[in-house]
Amino acid sequence: MQKLIDRFVSYITIDTQSDPNNPEFPSTQKQWDLAKVLEKELNEIGLSDVSLDENCYLMATLPSNVAHKVPTIGFIAHIDTSPDFTGINVNPQIHKNYDGKAIILNKEENIVLSPEDFDDLLQYKGQTLITTDGTTLLGADDKAGIAEIVTAMEYLINHPEIKHGTIKICFPPDEEVGKGAHKFNVKAFAADWAYTIDGSEIGELEYENFNAAGALVEIKGKIVHPGYAKGKMINSISIASQFIAMLPADEVPERTEGYEGFYHLTNMSGKVDSTTLGYIIRDHDRAKFEARKVYFQETVNQLNKDLGKDLVKVTIKDQYYNMREKVEPVMHIVDIAEEAMIKANIKPNIKAIRGGTDGSQLSYMGLPCPNIFAGGHNFHGRYEYVPVESMQKATEVIINIAQITAQKFE
DSSP states (O other), X not given: OHHHHHHHHHHHTSOOBOOTTOOSSSSSTTHHHHXXXXXHHHHHHXXXXXXXXXXXXXXXXXXXXXXXXXXXXXXXXXXXXXXXXXXXXXXXXEESSOOSSOEEEETTTXXXXXXXXXXXXXXXXXXXXXXXXXXXXXXXXXXXXXXXXXXXXXXXXXXXXXXXXXXXXXXXXOGXXXXXXXXXXXXXXXXXXXXXXXXXXXXXXXXXXXXXXXXXXXXXXXXXXXXXXXXXXXXXXXXXXXXXXXXXXXXXXXXXXTTOOEEEEEEEEEETTEEEEEEEEEESSHHHHHXXXXXHHHHHHHHHHHHTSXXXXXXXXXXXXXXXXXXXXXXXXXXXXXXXXXXXXXXXXXOOXXXXXXXXHHHHTTOOOOEEEOOOBSTTSTTOEEEHHHHHHHHHHHHHHHHHHHXXXX
């Protein structure tokens, strides 16, 4: 357990926050810092063909130790952390034998992680939790996944009695800004299928995700002296508030669950003469997703009509699609993961992701790629935490998948 903790802590204390506004790969130079640490570590533990390409995609191979032909499988976890909350100076707190009570993350700022707000904490009584100090995110999304994959590979290398086929691993950049798969070299990766280790709580197994788009709303105003503004000033901030109010109030993340889609205002920047709104649009159902984009555009059109001028424009770009239609034809890859969990005494929790992973894009690039839990909770913010025991179980599941795949194809 301690080695896994040490490995994880060493990763999360390296800031790798990505930048949604930078088109470069990677979107932030600091992602190289962790990539180079991992490159060195993968060589040290004995993996083959370790390569870090010009776009910050780190790949490596664990060669097969069986004579018969086994499909090549892959494991993937992203290097970057979310731009939603700072990842600078992460100061992890380790709470052994959690007692089920509120955890004071930061006494000075009165920041508390409480089961009254996050009741999932109660299922981890008696376990070891790693939390933030209340001032940053933790980075379990997805450095827990990285630590689990590296630990599993090291275990397989040190235990050759566990039989497996060829295993590929990749740690890509920029997943959190929707670009993690954009320059992923599927041909070089050369796996028949893969798994992202990027889910949340223990037992999660997912092969459905949102269809996703991003929308940028740009509003033009006109600034004049407020004392002489009647009939002349056009306040773009006021127009922005009108637009926000025109979208369905209940179709937002904080009021939806399960398969319900939403419109989510992620950022807003404005002055009287110019305002921009950043939205994400999400739905599991492809037809409903397309309808949401049409509705969004029609709302802009209606607002311009109401204003009597074309002051508002929107640019909508698709980001990724639901992987379900690419995974269902090869459902044995989900079955293997489910069997691996059961072997580890974990109850599989097969459900749709209310989000996306690199796997959703990779599935459309010819690499079917379901998602498996990494163990963390409350990603992208100060209340993020991960039970160490869940990380241990995720490591065990990776090992089991490798072993079961080799057995099934004897």
